[in-house]
Amino acid sequence: MNIEINGAPILFTLPWFGGINITATLVNSWVIVAVLIGLCYWLTRGLKVRDVSKKQLVAEFLVETIQNFVDTNMGKKFSHYGPFIAAIFSLSACSSLISLIGQWAPTADLSTELGWALLVFGLITATKIRTGGLGGYALGFTKPIAVLTPFNIISELATPISMAFRHFGNIVSGGVINTLIYASLALASHGILNLLFGWLPGAAGEVVRSIPFLQVGIPAVLSVYFDLFSSFMQAFIFCMLTMLYIASAAEE
Amino acid sequence: MLEKAIVLAGCAVGAGLALIAGIGPGIGEGYAVGKACEAIGRQPECKGDVTQTMLLGCAIAETTGIYGFVTGLLLLFVGPIYLGGFLG
Structure with missing residues (x-):
């Protein structure tokens, strides 16, 4: 029995700059972005004020939910962050959910999240500088006392x-645990079938003993x-966290 | 040969030790969820707010465990390759 836990599979390699590897992370991310843009385009066609369609009701519900979520957590002052939060939420959720249809999840690759986190970090820093000015931002590291400056920089x-x-x-x-359980269920069902049908001779016995019956159902629940x-x-x-960090960055 | 075996054994033992980090978040999150249950029992009307705050706190408490897990992954999958190439 061998268990394989791999990183993102490389689909093809571009010949420039000594070979750029195009991984499944990149391809799936672009597919998700395209699908989300298509969904937004489709949901916002033919908007009306009277006798609205079901499509428009869904779109209004989504926008209102996210907008309320942002307003309650960040305050009215930050309601223009609604689209950004909605974009990050839908991208993150879809990137993880794509593993349900057997595709490589882009969020199982650190590069994806690090990109988002650096974007958010840039926003936090920009908000801090806009609130207190460049000097105020630099002085913020020396609070509450100057000795703590290195620790403040590390925590930032x-x-x-x-x-x-x-x-x-x-x-x-989640992926690692799923793989391990899948492999151990195969082992367990093999052991049980060997115990029950060990007396069956020939090829028929081989076939019966190799059915991994425990793999049906249990992995789906997990x-x-x-x-x-x-x-x-x-x-x-x-x-x-994005909302809390940005809102608290503006509070000084 | 012996050097490689020692490196591999060290990586495996280190990965196991790194996952001890899972104990802390387990205790911490359990404590947070218990307190949240108490709060909901006392004031059932603010269940939504309490649950939201609890989930956020759990996520932050989880960070150290996640660091341990990532260290374990690095030791298992990256360490042997890197150190194996280093030793030749």
Whole structure:
């Protein structure tokens, strides 16, 4: 029995600059972005004020939910962050959920989350500088006392790293546990069938003993937690942290 | 040969030790969820807010465990390759 836990598979290599590897992460991310843009385009065609269609009701519900979510957590002052939070949430959730249809999840690759986290880190820093000015931003590191400056800098740099690793670690640990359980279920069903049908001779016995019957059903239940629940959970937490960090950056 | 075996054994033992980091978040998150249950029991009307805050706190408490997990992954999958090439 061999268990394989791999990184992103390389689909093809571009010949420039000594070979640029195009991984499944990149391709799937672009597919998700294209699908989301297509969905937005389709949902917002033919909007009316009176006798609205079901499509428009869905679109209005989504926009209102996200807008309320942002308004309650960041305050009215930041309601223009709604589209950004909605984009990150849908991208993150769809990137994790794509593993349900057997595709490589882009969020199981640290590069994806690190990109988002660096974007958020840039926004936090920009908000801080806009609130207190460049001098105020630099002086903010010496609070409450000047001795703590190195620790403040470390904790500032830890923000994007912890955000990226949290999302990445949750998705990858789900995948690793799923793989391990899948392999151990195959082993267990093989052992049970050997015990029950060990007396069957010839090729028929081989076939009967090789059915991994325990793999039916049980991985699906785990997948509901690790793929479905965890995907939405991590997308929600990433957005929540983004909002809290940006809102607190403007409060000084 | 012996050097490689020592490196591989060190990586495996280190990965196991790194996952001890899972104990802390387990205790911490359990404590947070218990307190949240108490709060909901006392004031059932603010269930939504309490749940949201609890999930966020759990996510932050989880960070150290995730660091341990990533260290374990690095030791298992990256360490042997890198150190194996280093030793030749």
